[in-house]
Amino acid sequence: MVETMTEMIRVNGMPAKATLTAGDLQWHLKGGELQCLSIESEILGISLEGREITVRAFVSGLKGLSCGEGDPGKREMKDFIMEMPTEVIADNWSERFRDCIGSLGRPKRVFIILNPFGGKRSARRIFDTKIKPLLVAANLRYTLQETEYQLHAQELTYKLDLLKYDGIVCVSGDGVFVEMVNGLLQREDWDTAIKVPLGIIPAGTGNGLSKSILDAVGEMHSIQHATFAVIRGHKRSLDVTTVSQGERKFFSILMLTWGLLADIDIESEKYRWMGSTRLDFYCFLRVMNLRKYHGHIEFVPAPGHEACGEPMKDRGNPSGEVDNSVKERNCGAEVSHSYQGPTVSFENSDWRYLDGPFVATSVVNVPWVGEDAKTAPEAKFSDGFLDLVVIKECPKSALVSILLKCKDGSYVNSPYVMYLKVKAFKLVPGNRVGDPLKGGIVDVDGEVVARGNAQEGDRMAYGPPIQLTVDRGLATVFSPR
Numbered sequence: 162m163v164e165t166m167t168e169m170i171r172v173n174g175m176p177a178k179a180t181l182t183a184g185d186l187q188w189h190l191k192g193g194e195l196q197c198l199s200i201e202s203e204i205l206g207i208s209l210e211g212r213e214i215t216v217r218a219f220v221s222g223l224k225g226l227s228c229g230e231g232d233p234g235k236r237e238m239k240d241f242i243m244e245m246p247t248e249v250i251a252d253n254w255s256e257r258f259r260d261c262i263g264s265l266g267r268p269k270r271v272f273i274i275l276n277p278f279g280g281k282r283s284a285r286r287i288f289d290t291k292i293k294p295l296l297v298a299a300n301l302r303y304t305l306q307e308t309e310y311q312l313h314a315q316e317l318t319y320k321l322d323l324l325k326y327d328g329i330v331c332v333s334g335d336g337v338f339v340e341m342v343n344g345l346l347q348r349e350d351w352d353t354a355i356k357v358p359l360g361i362i363p364a365g366t367g368n369g370l371s372k373s374i375l376d377a378v379g380e381m382h383s384i385q386h387a388t389f390a391v392i393r394g395h396k397r398s399l400d401v402t403t404v405s406q407g408e409r410k411f412f413s414i415l416m417l418t419w420g421l422l423a424d425i426d427i428e429s430e431k432y433r434w435m436g437s438t439r440l441d442f443y444c445f446l447r448v449m450n451l452r453k454y455h456g457h458i459e460f461v462p463a464p465g466h467e468a469c470g471e472p473m474k475d476r477g478n479p480s481g482e483v484d485n486s487v488k489e490r491n492c493g494a495e496v497s498h499s500y501q502g503p504t505v506s507f508e509n510s511d512w513r514y515l516d517g518p519f520v521a522t523s524v525v526n527v528p529w530v531g532e533d534a535k536t537a538p539e540a541k542f543s544d545g546f547l548d549l550v551v552i553k554e555c556p557k558s559a560l561v562s563i564l565l566k567c568k569d570g571s572y573v574n575s576p577y578v579m580y581l582k583v584k585a586f587k588l589v590p591g592n593r594v595g596d597p598l599k600g601g602i603v604d605v606d607g608e609v610v611a612r613g614n615a616q617e618g619d620r621m622a623y624g625p626p627i628q629l630t631v632d633r634g635l636a637t638v639f640s641p642r
């Protein structure tokens with residue numbers, strides 16, 4: 162236990178009586194005004210020079226010093242110069258400060274993966290101007306590696322010497338984070354590798370994961386707030402979804418979507434020159450020329466959600482299109498030592514189903530799939546469930562309102578939206594209603610996984626079942642608290 166230290170000092174030139182406890186630094190200015198900094202939630206670090214200790218903090222600029230109480234709102238870096246009576250006292254105080262900060266278990270060294278081409282291609286500048294100053298102030302050492310090509314982040318985490326680092330952080334959009342998870346799960350030591358804390362600092366087009374992490378604890382979503390979350394080093398578990406089709410598999414963090422949202426996400430790429438209005442523009446276009454898709458979904462409902470869909474046992478499996486048994490793995494000649502997905506079998510579970518046509522189907526792991534898209538308002542980080550959103554028949558006017566209400570998640574209250582939690586899910590995507598030669602797009606974490614007009618490099622085929630299962634809390638992410 163750290164004992165309290167009290168001293169008459171000057172803070173930013175003003176005489177004050179300062180007290181340092183294990184949890185905070187307080188000072189009474191002459192005239193009685195009390196100021197306070199919480200060591201855990203507001204102080205980045207300190208430096209000592211002669212009689213001067215500089216306390217580097219990340220605090221609310223508007224509301225003054227909160228001492229960790231309440232919602233800090235927008236924060237900024239601020240230095241407090243503490244002039245001590247003697248160098249010996251300054252030494253003692255700085256040692257005590259370092260002990261207090263050291264006892265917080267913050268990470269000491271992280272590996273940072275930066276995508277210079279993510280989002281507005283400004284990650285490098287963002288790093289130098291917004292991220293680095295915080296890391297330096299917190300004395301958090303780092304190794305910085307820029308990605309040079311697609312899947313480079315996956316390669317890096319596959320090979321990284323994890324013993325050297327207390328965490329891996331990406332400065333990118335969600336795509337690079339997903340690659341990091343896939344790289345760790347491809348390792349032979351995947352079971353320990355996946356426990357390494359992962360951080361994400363938003364510098365992409367899709368920044369749903371960082372928004373979800375910060376919003377879950379009431380923190381503002383910004384580059385600096387996400388950096389401070391890494392510095393503070395609290396951790397939380399995150400469900401990981403295994404997406405599989407036969408022997409092919411990979412891992413997802415955010416969402417699988419098929420139908421309207423996938424079409425908007427992927428097809429609007431060709432309007433990139435429009436900037437951020439491309440999504441609104443293409444969304445409008447798609448609603449006006451609404452597509453519906455034939456197909457079939459199956460799911461094992463989470464407790465309390467058993468009323469949705471129809472029981473599979475009453476349907477039988479006349480088309481043989483979905484096989485609900487989980488096959489024995491690694492029965493081929495090649496034995497893989499990477500992670501193969503959950504071993505839990507849903508063979509005897511009460512599967513339920515829905516047949517198309519569908520307007521949109523999404524299976525979501527975290528609340529926000531983009532900074533302004535709260536697609537799964539009830540999603541939890543590590544409940545072991547996926548949130549399933551289905552829209553079937555829906556008038557265009559209602560659809561417009563649904564899309565507008567995606568921003569705050571209230572769209573799930575629409576009578577045209579089916580929203581439930583599932584333990585496992587299968588999608589058998591079909592072709593467009595009225596256009597049997599055209600299929601849709603299956604989009605996982607912002608990337609095309611399968612499409613009607615198959616292209617080289619697509620990871621899965623459009624048509625055969627794609628299965629999703631969840632590993633409860635398999636990954637670990639840095640969180641502000």
Ligand SMILES: Nc1ncnc2c1ncn2[C@@H]1O[C@H](COP(=O)(O)OP(=O)(O)OP(=O)(O)O)[C@@H](O)[C@H]1O
Nearest residue numbers: 279280308309310311312333334336337365366367
């Ligand atoms: N140097 C690079 N050149 C080309 N692609 C890259 C490079 N580095 C990373 N990538 C790829 O960019 C994709 C998107 O990355 P990220 O998630 O950071 O950005 P995003 O802004 O969310 O996506 P996008 O800008 O493509 O919409 C990933 O699939 C990744 O593999």
